[in-house]
Amino acid sequence: MKTITQQKPLEEILEAVGADTSLFIVGCGTCATLCRTGGVDDVAAMAERLTAAGKIVTGTAVPPTGCDEVTAEIRSAYRDQLRAADVVLVMSCAFGVQTAAAQLKKPVAPALDTLFVGKEGPAGQYMEICMQFGECVLSDTGGICPVTLCHKGLLNGPCGGTNDGMCEVGNGRECAWTLIYNRLETQGRLERMRRYHPPKSHNAVLRPGMMDLTHSREEAAKQ
């Protein structure tokens, strides 16, 4: 499971940086490295492009995970370079941008757009397979999520846009309900698809999602 990111166009990054001239760049050694959007090479390339565009890059760092390891160690290791920067350009997912914003006490600018949390398939391909909506229906759908894999999130079967088993929105997306039908048929469980699924709750997870596990940890510690 990886957070899939895509680099913003340079013009948009420069627009976000605005009049500030000096930048410190933070990358990410995990997901953004894998996406080739925020690894060591990508950070170095960005530093070059920004320098060519007239900016001063005071330093760069690529922590092992950008989302939760922009730690005190980084702050002390790069103290002077961070101090010299007007703004921190973050080449990780939005988790990393928000972590940097909270911990580095500097204005931040995201260099990437965060697209989705994807499961790795063959040959470096990623697919979004769960949207965390809080009412799992996978038992009735052959373990394939229609809320995520159907473009419209339909719960009761395919729309009329099925096109030889592909989705009408195109770009190689398969029709989730064709996949679900085929799997349930193989399992001899098509009656699961025949069930009426009432409208899902869009507030099964009250957004923003929150969870406090300290209470259950305390309970577990007592036993």
Added chain:
Amino acid sequence: MSKFKEALESGKFVVTAEIGPPKGVNLEPVKHHIELVKDRVDGLNVTDNQSSVLRYPSLGGAIMIKELGGEPILQMTCRDRNRLALQADLFFAYSRGVTNVLCLTGDAVVVGDHKSAKGVFDLDSVQLLDAIQTLSEGTDLAGNPLDGAPHFCKGAIVTPEAKPLAPQLVKFEKKIAAGAEFIQTQAIYDLNNFRNFMDYARKFDVKILAGIVLLTSAGMAKFMNKNVPGIFVPQALIDELAGAPKGKALETGIGIAARMIRTIREEKLADGVHIMAIGKEETVPRILDLAGINGNQRTS
């Protein structure tokens, strides 16, 4: 009971047609189309931001049909409104005498002209049918009692040429179980395929209206085959259109539509037809003339 529902239950060959509202507020052309067609059919559909392209609303068009003395069928997609808005619009429709509803999922937003819009899909078409049933029983979708319950004649759609077809049919059966009283089909052109579909569909207690989309040229037919999921125009019809004398392709298309309607009626292939003369609504009376459907089709 709505006049359309009466027509469905009368056992006669039912004819409906479709009105595409304008992009904007110039209602003169659509008014003209309604007046041309309203007394020749049992019901007039109004499309709901068809193909995810912004238009004057289906509810506005349906009320206009009512005011002009026609029988409206409100198309309602799940793409643009959540369950609060859908139920409120159903109240409004009913209060203004619009009592037939066709429930559709709606096309994906990205195929339309507002590609960045949020596709809502809070309900799907089966759930919308169920919601209408729930309202008629006097409660809303949250289970709260209504002060006055609306009673609609409700319908849905099916795509007999969908590939693969089997998952579509599961949904078709769910729509009927959720209370669909009539089903309009996506455009059909191959009557042998349609016969096979009807051999299956006849087993269910629901009226089927065969979808007739007017072909205007060989190019349009080829375009639909290539780009519109669930539509299959056989090569013989494409050749017929291509062989039409210069400037006569539309006339050939009108002839094809009329011939299909005549065959469906004479062979009792379906309970009726739904004519979609997209952008060429003024041709509907001529299609009906050629199909041998004359005079006042309306039951009133």
